[in-house]
Amino acid sequence: MKTLIEIVKKELNSSSHDFDHTLRVLNLALKIVEHYPEVDLEVLKVSCILHDIARVREDADPTHTIDHAELGAEMSKEILKSLGYKDDFISKVSHAIRAHRFRGKILPETIEAKILSDADKLDAIGAIGVARAFIIAGEYGERLYVEVNEDNFKEAKRINNFKEHSPNIEYLVKLRYIKDRLYTDYAKEIAEDRLRYMEEFFERLKREVRGEL
Template structure:
């Protein structure tokens, strides 16, 4: 199994060559969080880890064409997994987890593995890494500090209440506290525009 995971990792790395808020480093963090949460929650790692690896593989395609990365990513995962002879009974569950990981699309994660992946992805948007990614994303879109702060207030502060698993809720509480403290410090340091 480890050889298959290593091959998947290399495949995803070749597709996600660019850096950015949703680059390969994000995928690696989501995999690590999925491993941590999945182990504590009793998830099937033969479903969860491939889903975590493939969850954002279609982000570059979404940025170029507007195609939903969760839908295209699920298709890409299915095609790749079939090409390496991955057990067919696991492919549908992996594709579901990829499709359901993006909370804003409204697809209900119907399996434990889909819920863990959704939680891991949301957790990477919180805490110190989430703050860094938010500012990266604002810069990628030509924005500045106010744009990043708006995103933190509109989205990231709501994430702790959207966690599915007990383990993720515990991690989210700490990361949420950091977000709140960061915003307070930033507000104190910023001079209002004249």
Template sequence: MEEKLQKIKEIAQREMKEAESAHDFLHVMRVYNLCLHLAKTDPDVDLEILKAAIFLHDIARVKEDSDASGKIDHAIFSAKMAQKILRNLDYPEEKIKQIEHCIVAHRFRSGNEPQTKEAKILFDADKLDVLGTIGIARSYTMAGRYGEKMYLDVSIAQYVKENLVGGKEGGRIKVISKHAPNLEYELKFKRIPDRLYTKEAKRIARDRLKFMDQFYKRFKKEMAGEK
């Protein structure tokens, strides 16, 4: 098992060598560590399925990021790539299906809810990586890349009405330069604990959100010259 997993890891590293820092292989390894932590409480988790899915879950991220058409969903495409890789390594078809499910279901927007223990753990760990100090670092990495503002002191209702498609929360951002990490935090990240499946992931998420809340409150005061 370990030999095959090492080969999978090496393949994923090669495929992701050009990935931007928020979704590079260091992200994969952070998710790996979180997954192993979350899996400790359940002896029935299949670690071979889980580990393979972790290494492969973002393998098509570079392809999505370089796709100007916006048609590539990295979760779906990663699952297709994983299928070929796993078959070449002589994985049983049943395990391939389970690994594919974990990969497809790890993304909010895929519309595929995690059904297995392994898929739920991967989903939770992947979401935890956008929270806390790492989440803040990732947010500002993305903000710099796409031209977002550092901070915008606007009402959430006003922002949703003016800059989200349909004037509804969850709508696509119209103008990225009118977006900012603190708005992403308010509209998306604060709600992550309610979307998680495992008790431990919910605990970690709440703890990380406390730090983010303190950070953005401090940021607002510094912007106003109060600190």
């Protein structure tokens, strides 16, 4: 595991998707797994450690064609093979990584993949989610706040024009829908509390921006 951690640390140099994020995902996964004793714990741990290994490569890709989940799954195969892991183990880990993406087309089929997916999504909401949203905004040169008609954001969609994007829009188009993409009941319980906080935060931010508070 120590070797895996060192490999991943060398790849992750983004503030929003750094190794701290990886550790938070791992900690959340270990909390969720307490309710699922049938889980292969080693598969889950390794999947968590490796899940974002290609994230920085995707973010740095000017063509926007790299899918970090897909590339990460392939990278994980090579890494684990070089470290002597068995093919069945590698297959389970690569599936979990390939299926963890919020907007990915591949759905998690194993309990390990579902827990990784849930843990990763939970780290995008709550107080941590607010903090990460503003870190990402800074990385992409987004605005602090954009006044919008919230009725125009009734379903999750993606905005690619970062100059017109902001953390409050990210909340409207993606983050508030996180709970709908979760698989485990315990993760959904955590999400309810975290989303209440986010709703209160962005409502407060809106009122402060407008000079109402």
